[in-house]
Amino acid sequence: MTKRLSPGLVLYGLIAILYSLMLIEIKPQDPAVFFLWLMSLWVVIVRLRFNLIARWYGLDLLAYAILLVCFDVALYLVVPSLVLFLSAGKTWPVGVFALSWFIVSPRTDSLLFFGVAGLLGGGVLFIWQRDVNAMRHEQDSLREKVYRLEQERALILKEQETLSRVSVLAERDRIAQKLHDDLGHQLTGALMALRAYVADRPDAQEHGSFAGLNNRLEGAVDSLKATVHATKPDEAVGLERFKTLIESFEAVPTKYAQSGDVSVLCVTHWHVLLGVLQESLTNVLKHADATQIDIDLTVTQQIIRLTVKNDRPRINRSKHGVGLIYMRRRLEALGGALNIQQDITFTVRALLPIELEVV
Amino acid sequence: MKTVFELALLRAFRQKLTIALMGVFPLVLIFLPQPAGMTTPALSYGIFGLVMLFSAFLLSKQLIEDRQYRTIVRIAAAPISHRAYLLGHLLAYGVLMGVQLSVFWVLSLFRWDAPTTFYLYGYLTLVVFAVTAISFCLFWHAMFRTYATSISIFSIVANLMAVVGGMSFPLQFLPDRLRQVAIVLPTYWYAYALELLGEGASLTFGLSLMILLGFAIIFVTIGSKRRFA
Numbered sequence: 001m002t003k004r005l006s007p008g009l010v011l012y013g014l015i016a017i018l019y020s021l022m023l024i025e026i027k028p029q030d031p032a033v034f035f036l037w038l039m040s041l042w043v044v045i046v047r048l049r050f051n052l053i054a055r056w057y058g059l060d061l062l063a064y065a066i067l068l069v070c071f072d073v074a075l076y077l078v079v080p081s082l083v084l085f086l087s088a089g090k091t092w093p094v095g096v097f098a099l100s101w102f103i104v105s106p107r108t109d110s111l112l113f114f115g116v117a118g119l120l121g122g123g124v125l126f127i128w129q130r131d132v133n134a135m136r137h138e139q140d141s142l143r144e145k146v147y148r149l150e151q152e153r154a155l156i157l158k159e160q161e162t163l164s165r166v167s168v169l170a171e172r173d174r175i176a177q178k179l180h181d182d183l184g185h186q187l188t189g190a191l192m193a194l195r196a197y198v199a200d201r202p203d204a205q206e207h208g209s210f211a212g213l214n215n216r217l218e219g220a221v222d223s224l225k226a227t228v229h230a231t232k233p234d235e236a237v238g239l240e241r242f243k244t245l246i247e248s249f250e251a252v253p254t255k256y257a258q259s260g261d262v263s264v265l266c267v268t269h270w271h272v273l274l275g276v277l278q279e280s281l282t283n284v285l286k287h288a289d290a291t292q293i294d295i296d297l298t299v300t301q302q303i304i305r306l307t308v309k310n311d312r313p314r315i316n317r318s319k320h321g322v323g324l325i326y327m328r329r330r331l332e333a334l335g336g337a338l339n340i341q342q343d344i345t346f347t348v349r350a351l352l353p354i355e356l357e358v359v
Numbered sequence: 360m361k362t363v364f365e366l367a368l369l370r371a372f373r374q375k376l377t378i379a380l381m382g383v384f385p386l387v388l389i390f391l392p393q394p395a396g397m398t399t400p401a402l403s404y405g406i407f408g409l410v411m412l413f414s415a416f417l418l419s420k421q422l423i424e425d426r427q428y429r430t431i432v433r434i435a436a437a438p439i440s441h442r443a444y445l446l447g448h449l450l451a452y453g454v455l456m457g458v459q460l461s462v463f464w465v466l467s468l469f470r471w472d473a474p475t476t477f478y479l480y481g482y483l484t485l486v487v488f489a490v491t492a493i494s495f496c497l498f499w500h501a502m503f504r505t506y507a508t509s510i511s512i513f514s515i516v517a518n519l520m521a522v523v524g525g526m527s528f529p530l531q532f533l534p535d536r537l538r539q540v541a542i543v544l545p546t547y548w549y550a551y552a553l554e555l556l557g558e559g560a561s562l563t564f565g566l567s568l569m570i571l572l573g574f575a576i577i578f579v580t581i582g583s584k585r586r587f588a
Contacts, residue, residue, distance in 0.1 A: 023542070028535075028538045031548070031563055032566055038570060038574065038577070045577060045580050046580060
């Protein structure tokens with residue numbers, strides 16, 4: 001794996017070169033100086049290895065001051081300048097360092113040149129590092145966006161599947177209802193009328209065609225009952241499903257109120273409302289320590305309003321998750337809106353027009 | 360940490376060849392004749408430093424093998440901190456090295472007739488160098504991915520370090536130019552401390568030990584970084 005040239009690597013290289021240069025000055029017979037050199041090297045390594053907070057610059061400055069006294073070569077000050085610039089991104093340590101440098105240093109001739117070179121070098125490295133960080137940040141945010149989009153895509157696919165299934169179920173329910181209410185009643189009525197007619201005419205009972213007609217009608221009614229039973233979905237749909245969801249939520253006591261004519265709601269309405277209700281109830285469980293949830297479904301001539309309100313605010317104040325964000329987009333796509341209100345209570349309010357913009 | 364320490368000891372004892380070599384070499388060194396004119400067994404102590412370096416290397420191979428065979432990933436998933444893992448292992452190696460150097464030191468007491476100060480401060484020097492050797496090996500293993508690469512380069516570098524550092528011959532024979540380079544090696548300061556011991560303990564001797572400990576701190580600082588590959 002090839003490593004790209006980065007400000008960090010350049011800094012390591014510079015430090016290695018400058019610390020090697022310092023070694024030339026150290027006499028083997030002078031272990032004290034070597035010890036100080038070793039300790040200052042350790043300080044630099046600690047700084048680079050652990051990425052310490054700015055408070056630790058005092059330790060760095062001490063090490064550099066020791067070096068300055070021992071070696072009396074301004075060149076070495078390039079190192080701390082670079083280190084300070086790169087690892088800080090803050091100006092005050094540089095100011096403190098520059099001040100202490102001018103106070104402690106016995107030399108002033110090459111001081112200015114190396115000082116300026118160090119500061120400029122450090123500045124360049126710092127800007128470079130900042131650019132690298134900005135690029136990394138951008139890459140990370142792009143990655144996050146891709147991740148969120150993938151999550152949304154999965155949600156959309158899942159919803160599409162659910163919607164088509166619910167549509168089929170709703171259609172089956174409607175057909176079963178129609179068969180039961182219209183055809184069923186007609187057939188039963190005809191059977192009853194036939195039986196009433198035959199009851200007054202004993203001679204007709206013996207007539208074969210009446211018996212055949214009676215049997216056929218009984219068979220048709222039984223067959224219709226079986227068909228209605230088979231067609232009616234086992235799973236609840238529409239309002240029934242909505243109520244089942246509220247009743248099955250046992251973690252927190254719920255209070256449900258409904259007003260207006262809910263029969264005007266289509267499959268898409270119910271599907272979206274169910275999604276909002278489910279998401280809101282899940283959110284209460286996850287983020288609030290609620291003791292009561294009020295659910296209100298109001299249908300007017302123009303709009304449908306679903307309000308889910310719990311009596312406690314959110315404990316976990318994290319940003320709205322993918323669920324609520326997606327729900328908001330879905331509502332907005334259909335010409336509706338999602339409103340979240342938080343004070344001493346937490347309220348989710350979903351608005352949907354009766355006439356949907358996009359289905 | 361106690362569990363890791365015990366496990367590290369157990370694993371070390373399973374390396375039968377390493378344990379045997381750690382036991383045999385001090386015995387061999389005891390019978391090494393001292394060069395004429397030397398009042399202290401500094402040369403045997405110096406070569407024993409090389410033995411310690413190799414012993415620490417062979418013991419600490421567990422660390423690189425854990426990385427090589429991805430055991431470190433499983434350890435990271437276990438409820439053991441990296442610090443406990445590292446401290447447990449290093450302590451176990453320290454105990455084994457301590458036993459080895461103590462055996463050598465006791466044998467050297469009977470074998471050579473040197474001043475008491477040499478033995479007292481010599482023991483201290485051995486202990487400090489053992490710490491440096493272990494931390495150096497931790498640092499060394501951190502630089503490689505496989506044990507095979509690590510040992511093949513180490514066998515050359517360690518011998519070079521011993522020669523350039525003046526462990527296998529009296530330090531006064533070391534040329535000045537080479538000495539200027541050798542000061543960056545911990546082996547030089549070990550040999551330097553042993554040489555100073557002949558003249559009795561001094562501030563410079565103390566500084567040599569401090570430098571060895573300084574090296575140890577630097578090696579541990581770099582080598583302790585958790586790596587998975």
